[in-house]
Amino acid sequence: xxxxxxxxxRYDASRGGEPRAVAAADAVLSLLPRGTGAPPSGTGALLDxxxxxxxxxxxxxxxxxxxxVGVDAAPAMARMAASRVxxxxxxxxSRRLPFRDGTFDAASAVWLLHLLSDPDEAAAVVxxxxxxxxxxxxxxxxxxxxxxxxxGSDIDAVLAGRPVRSPVDGADRVEQYATAYGLxxxxxxxxxxxxxxxxxxxxxxxxxxxxxxSVPPDSPMADRFARRLAELPDQEVCRPxxxxxxxxxxxxxx
Numbered sequence: 001x002x003x004x005x006x007x008x009x010r011y012d013a014s015r016g017g018e019p020r021a022v023a024a025a026d027a028v029l030s031l032l033p034r035g036t037g038a039p040p041s042g043t044g045a046l047l048d049x050x051x052x053x054x055x056x057x058x059x060x061x062x063x064x065x066x067x068x069v070g071v072d073a074a075p076a077m078a079r080m081a082a083s084r085v086x087x088x089x090x091x092x093x094s095r096r097l098p099f100r101d102g103t104f105d106a107a108s109a110v111w112l113l114h115l116l117s118d119p120d121e122a123a124a125v126v127x128x129x130x131x132x133x134x135x136x137x138x139x140x141x142x143x144x145x146x147x148x149x150x151x152g153s154d155i156d157a158v159l160a161g162r163p164v165r166s167p168v169d170g171a172d173r174v175e176q177y178a179t180a181y182g183l184x185x186x187x188x189x190x191x192x193x194x195x196x197x198x199x200x201x202x203x204x205x206x207x208x209x210x211x212x213x214s215v216p217p218d219s220p221m222a223d224r225f226a227r228r229l230a231e232l233p234d235q236e237v238c239r240p241x242x243x244x245x246x247x248x249x250x251x252x253x254x
Contacts, residue, residue, distance in 0.1 A: 018055065019194035024244070025059030027191035028108045028140045031248040044105040047071065047132060049094050049125070050112040054081025060108070061085050069104075071097065095121060097128045104132050107139045110246075113169035114145035122168040123177040130181035133251045138186055139178070140248045143171040148193065153239035155198050158228045162221070163214045174247060183249035190243050197238035200229045 032046075044066050051057045051070030054077075061068040070085060071092045072078045082089040092098040094112060107129040116122045129139045146167055150156045167173070175185060198206075204226045210217045215225065 020192075020196065021055035021059050023191040023194055024056050024110050025062075027189050027244075027246050028056075028060065028110065029063055030189055031140045031187045031246060032106050032138055033136070033250075045069065045103065046106040046108065047097075047099070047104045047129075049097070049107055049109040049129060050115075051081050051089065052077050052111075054084035054089065056108075056110055057081055057088070058084045061088065071099075095124045095128060097132055099132045101131050102134045105134055105137050107133060107137070109139070109141040111142055111145060111244075113141060113143070113174065114167060116168050119168050119173060119177075122173070123180065126174070126177040126183075127181045130178070130183055130251060135251055135253045137251045138248050139183060139251075140246055141169075141174060143169050143174050143245050143247050145169055145244065148242040148244050149196070149198070151197070151240045151242060153198070154232050155200060155203055155229065155239055158225065158232065159203075159212075162212065162225065165214055171245065171247060175249075178249040183251055185247065186250040187248035189246050191246070193242040193244050195241070197241040199234070199236050199238045200232040201235045202238070204229050 032044075046060060046066055046068050048057045048060060048068060048070040051072045052074075054070055057068055057070040060066065068085065068088060070078075070081050070089045071094065072081060072089070073091070073093045075091060078089050078091045090098060094109070109125065109129060113122045113125065116125065126139070126141075129141075133139065144167065146164070178185070206212065207215060207222050207226055207229075208217050215222050
């Protein structure tokens with residue numbers, strides 16, 4: 001897995017920056033219950049789990065009447081987020097959130113579950129989000145992150161032979177986690193991952209940085225993929241952007 005402390009400085013530029021953050025925030029907001037953070041319900045509270053550098057958090061916080069709190073386990077990421085959303089960022093582990101039960105009207109977990117090592121960890125995060133939601137609150141989370149990056153390009157054809165683990169953020173699995181904690185499916189949408197279309201050259205760089213968790217960066221396997229990627233045409237040309245999927249789950253009122 002990437003070291004997100006070291007990644008903090010280059011994270012935004014390497015992942016689409018502001019346009020991607022705006023698209024993600026707009027998609028999250030579209031799945032919140034009508035009235036969240038706006039009259040007649042008044043101020044709503046949303047927890048942005050694993051908020052990273054705070055780009056998405058800041059976009060969420062711009063919604064009138066919505067009070068947003070971000071939490072992240074990586075100190076370097078949390079510091080950057082705090083500079084963007086002052087007074088609203090907490091250092092904490094998503095598997096054991098530092099908040100009381102029923103604190104928030106909504107929670108978002110964008111690009112988080114796919115990073116976790118196994119289904120038990122992912123289920124624990126969903127359970128923690130369910131715990132801190134008030135009755136009627138909604139959890140919004142990305143699912144099938146890795147699959148979204150397969151856009152049918154020549155790069156995907158080269159990478160098709162790599163080992164792929166069963167995704168802990170598969171949509172069916174995430175729904176099972178949610179159901180186990182009493183949450184019910186409440187919506188679905190997709191958004192464009194602006195600036196995340198891969199070029200052959202950037203894909204080789206990602207291989208060497210450990211982005212592909214099933215391919216050790218300095219392994220013979222990585223060397224083979226790097227050689228094949230270097231043979232592709234248009235080395236600097238990005239292929240199409242991925243389309244990410246968000247699912248929403250609601251906590252019962254009673």
